[in-house]
Amino acid sequence: MLFQTPLITSYKLQMAELVNIQRWLTSIMVKPGSLAEKVQRADQHYHLDHSAVIRGTDRMSPQQKIGIYARGYIARLLECMSAEFPAVKYLMGEDLFETFAKAYLIRAPSTSPDLYDLGKHFPAFLKASQPKNKVVGNQTFDLPVDLATLERAIAEAARIPGLESQIPDTSSEPDIFHLFGDAGIHPSPCMLLLYLQYPLIDFVRAVQHDEQPDAPPPAESYVVVSRKNYIVYTHTLLPWQWFFLKGLQSTGSYRKAVEDAARSSGESTDSIMADLVLWLPIAENFGYVYRAL
């Protein structure tokens, strides 16, 4: 038994080396700078010498080998960002998009097993990157932020739990419950509501179809993104419709949602109730809301 103690100590020591090597390589991959700078900084910080850690060959130095991983990391995740934000990339142009996407990846490296989480905070990152002394009313910088917000919402609505697995489709059945106030109308779990400074739905669609649209002029836009029967719908709503859905989401109450819609849009509750009779079947068809008693 006596000889086990030094063995365990040596194992722990070696494990500490493995921890250190993994931190060292991860930092080289995710930190900014030229390869030489990154390697040098990591060597210093982790008290390692890269040429004593990695074997060189006739054809490649240790640093060049590390470079394959460092380059691959950025290239791989830039492709993911491009896949999730094609319209932002089109708007900014490849170089500017890559500058922002790289800065984002450096600021917030992925911490999730799920690649889908990678772009989660990109809209907020773009917003935070706005120049501090931005002139009010100069909305050119809001455009990429809004666009990223919309593209992220579309990606989310395509994946988050929706109605498909739990609710039988009742939209084709005649039903007049909604005529009577609190009527078992619920917001879909995969409905996302966005208030944007630009009308961007057509722009995103055009980019998806490999067209080359011009950026639209600013105009406030009440957007809903949702999914029904595995199809993602993205539409512009009238303000009262948007506020009604928002109210339904936040209060869960049909009556309160009507009041919210009236207050926020400046229309009367009577007129909203009357309009809802016509509009709710449409809202159901696109999976914004569903009925359950």
Add this chain to the structure above:
Amino acid sequence: MDKTKTQRLGLPNLGLGVGLRSKHYSHLMHNDPVIDWFEIISENYINNFGYSRRVLEHVAGMRPIVMHGVSMSIGSTDPLNLTYLQQLKDLANFVNPVWISDHLCWTGVAHVNTHDLLPMPLTLESLEHVTERVNRVQDVLQRPLILENPSTYMEFHSSVLHEWEFMTELVNKTGCGLLLDVNNVFVSGSNHGFDPEFYIRNIPHHAVVQIHIAGPTDCEDYILDTHDQSVPTPVWKLYRLAQELTGGVSTLLEWDANIPEYDELVAEVGKARQVLLGDYPDVPVYRSPYLNAVSNPVDHQLQITNG
């Protein structure tokens, strides 16, 4: 072949398969899959409750499914991600996979995920570390873990084992299975100057459950695992050797960038039949003068597909 040990851990030879990719969703919802089985990237379905899951359910109703993961990070010195393992288990309850695989690698540390398959120093300490973690994962999943040899681009001075020795020891210590990627053996062998045939002859053949084939890219100074080309002749030769030594195991073609139409994909994996008869397609390793090729491409996981 060692007849005293259960071949393929008792798992079936599923035949020829391809990866389930969003590009082919629409085709597969309306057509017979033709091939024998599918491999999915587990992470692509774990938190996905949209159309992808519907397609998966449909395909799983027609053909066997194998779950292949990229984020277990079995070699990381971070604690095992138990949430991820539970999600893997939940997905397994949904698709009922024939087995679950991941890679002998680590993907990051201090909670960072680089989404790359990073090489381990092949030391006795690494072996002990990975052994302990494989055992814990197998306890959670209640089934053997199948581990794949990754493509690697660098080796550590501290390594005292060859990768085939490391894999062999891991199999002996944990009873895990092997996913032998013969393309990765070719890539790593070219990059590090070992003989890929010797590697394949020296792994425990009874533990090989599955084979990956793919097309890499020759970037002059090194070969990159790009999964974006036809399978080249030298990889087919290793494939045949592996099939002879294992007595026949499930074959899967990986194609993750510049993904061809479904028919072309099926035709590519179908070449395996001729290869087993000794008839090798004459395909050189693709050479790229550009340095922008990406190993282990993952962006195909993010393509948004609507019905």
